[in-house]
Amino acid sequence: MSRYAPAEIEPKWQKAWDEALTFRAERKDGKPKYYVLEMFPYPSGRIHIGHVRNYTMGDVVARYKRATGHNVLHPMGFDAFGMPAENAAMASDGHPKDWTYGNIDTMVEQMKPLGLSIDWSRMFATCDPDYYGQQQALFLDFLEQGLVYRKNAVVNWDPVDMTVLANEQVEDGRGWRSGALVERRELTQWFFRISDFAEDLLEALDGLDDWPAKVKTMQANWIGRSRGLQFAFSTIDAPEGHDRIEVYTTRPDTLLGASFVGISPDHPLAKQLERENEEVAAFNAECRRMGTSEEELETAEKKGFDTGITVRHPFDTSWELPVYIANFILMDYGTGAIFGCPAHDPRDLEFARKYELPVQTVFAPAMGEEGTFILPEDGGPAYVPPKVETVRYLKPFAGEEAMTGDVAIDAAIAFCEENGVGQGVTKFRLRDWGLSRQRYWGCPIPVIHCETCGVVPEKKENLPVTLPYDEDGKPIDFSVPGNPLDRHPSWRDVSCPSCGAAARRETDTMDTFVDSSWYFARFTAPKAETPTDMADAEYWMNVDQYIGGIEHAILHLLYARFFSRAMHLTGHLPEKSREPFDALFTQGMVTHAIFQTKDKAGRPVFHFPEDVELRDNSAFLKDGTEVEIVPSAKMSKSKKNVVDPVEIVTQYGADTARWFVLSDSPPERDVEWTAAGAEAASKHLGRVWRIASEAAASEAASGEGDEPLLREMHKTIHDVTQGIDSFGFNAAIARLYGFTSTLSKSDAGADAKRQAARTLAQLMSPMTPHLAEEMWATLGGEGLVADAPWPVADESMMVEDTVTMPIQINGKRRGEVVVPKEMEKAEVEELALSHHAVLKALDGASPKKVIVVPGRIVNVVV
């Protein structure tokens, strides 16, 4: 009997699949199609074990669907534009293109030995001119359709490097390279009109039955539909043209608790005052030194500037409220102006206490529920109960005294509309998608700026507008910050496609989210001369199962949903693909402990796992220094807690790596990589191989144990099938452990054992395809196990006659009784009451209550 030798069998079967074109996807009318897609990787350099887990999950689905008679599309590509390539170029005098394609080659080389059932003939990278040229064609169609426009927007500006920074590149308000204080600066940029689709993107979430509820909730909150009141305060002593300040509020019922009006530093009135008043200019400048991220605005200390302007309360013109410029108000949301009601908003309360503004409670807990309620004006916290809760209005102006917030808001809007104070309006939090990036390594925006004609689209026959590799014969210099396209005259200076006069190309490139918003559609016809081929899109779309990280729950998935709608409007996708992903699964990360020590300055120094020795729950370096263990952190190169799958594959084989990443942890949860776990997976596969070999060699005649083994086999088929169908890969694997154990102990005859072992091979084939092929061949299976139809469980073999029912006394288990499955409730009750534990507990008394759940449990209440 041969030993389990993954290093020999894995390349052998990979070659067999290649030669048979087993995983080549071609349209086959009459066969149901299945499109399974894992979110494509960024080519960061090398694959890590998290990639292995992600792609193995997709592969299990792909192989299983093939076995159940589907024509499967399972492609792979690379999300290849983006900042890291430029950073690498800056750091090493290289070129983003060379770095990126080098990484892609490496990663493909690392992925191929995993034995994934991918149709590699469809592979592309988003930085291929073939791909981004088609993306430019889409952009031009969107432009024509009115789905793209230009407006001003703020960016993080590094005044020393004279460059735009990503939020990630801003650390504590300073540029990551220069250390200069970052400023907010306005630039004219391109935007997709995603907010026009807000309502549709929100409503359509309801139809996504096979998406995780949490993702739909996150998207719904992000889109953020709200109903509120929009009205204007009239101002006193404001500059000309600002006699009204429009505000939007979702809590008009708190109007009588208003104590100030706040406007964004980017509000037109704030900008007007800035021109007239140095103090305002200084305050606004300080606000603009903050980054552009919402997180930073929300967590920053709340600051305001009293403009000296006041407004009249709409219900009482003698009541004046001060107008503050406040750093936490976003110009992008609502009208860029609010009224503050400190009693019922923690942020407004913090602000009011800081600037000694009045606090007036509008509503309090309902009668009888006051508890320890302390009025906000007496030092209590802001009172913000759920809107569905009934509260007592101390200052009602519409509706009853006791109402829920929801009812009060409706009443307030109705009252205001009747009295000519504003209108009820619906607003969305979702903003338009700014796609301009002032960077080189992205898809060029295919327009030309002409002094006479304005913005002129590039002609489609001139696409792709390719990125220049050299600059006048010399390699582009990436050591200088900023956008090389902007300082590249021979690329930038062109003639206007419309009038022929000297003009300039747009030097901004597209957000990389654009690249990943339609790659799934391109996979259906990766070589088409238009963005998609309708016949292919009709056949292969939608993605039946999309798999990726929860970190993409909002942006990527929302943008892709928008793009699919826009591609349908411009004739690039069928109607059904407005929602492109029928089912979504969000998998967890692979984590690993971090090993760290501190340097003299107290900064952490990280160590690779292979440089650390573990002894009695402590870790030491080779020189004996004790190492701090930080458990379960997301793998990242900089923390040195990465596990290189190549080493695992070399040491144990791909099947072990695949088996391990699927076992133990449920796929949606994070999994901790441990060396011991990989060792155990490897041992188990060796055991399976030995058992299969023994079964193949067995000469025992039909034995006593045939029926129990086959019954167990059918139950296993059922459970494993259900496990894979429901993404319960860990449960399926646990079941396979059990069946392997049953098989190894079985005294069945040779035929039954071989049948059981062949079935085991089939059930394992999605997870450990190479071992499964080897077993299949050894056990006399026909053709490739990859081509064999999935086994079907025989229901009649799974029926049990009796059932074990636990007996509880007052909800605690005190015994059990084995009864025929169909036994009547009354009989079960009688049996339970005669159980010695029940007799003892009752001690002659009669039970207060007996609950019998047929087939499940008996509970006796004494």
Next chain:
RNA sequence: GCCCGCGUGGUGGAAUGGUAGACACAGGGGACUUAAAAUCCCUAGGCGCAUGCCGUGCCGGUUCGAGUCCGGCCGCGGGCACCA
């Protein structure tokens, strides 16, 4: 700060509101071996001699029955629009 999750033995985890800890790792014991490796078998939440008691982050609630449902905390993670 806001939105969304998660929290169960020494460890990863299992459990349609119905026997908490399946399956696996590490541990303990044993078999085989001159010995070791490999392999196989047994054992195993905590406390207790035991009838038993306690136990799913913490506090409270609903229920005949709660890891599961509800409310409030604590801790950890993801996202917050220019990281991908």
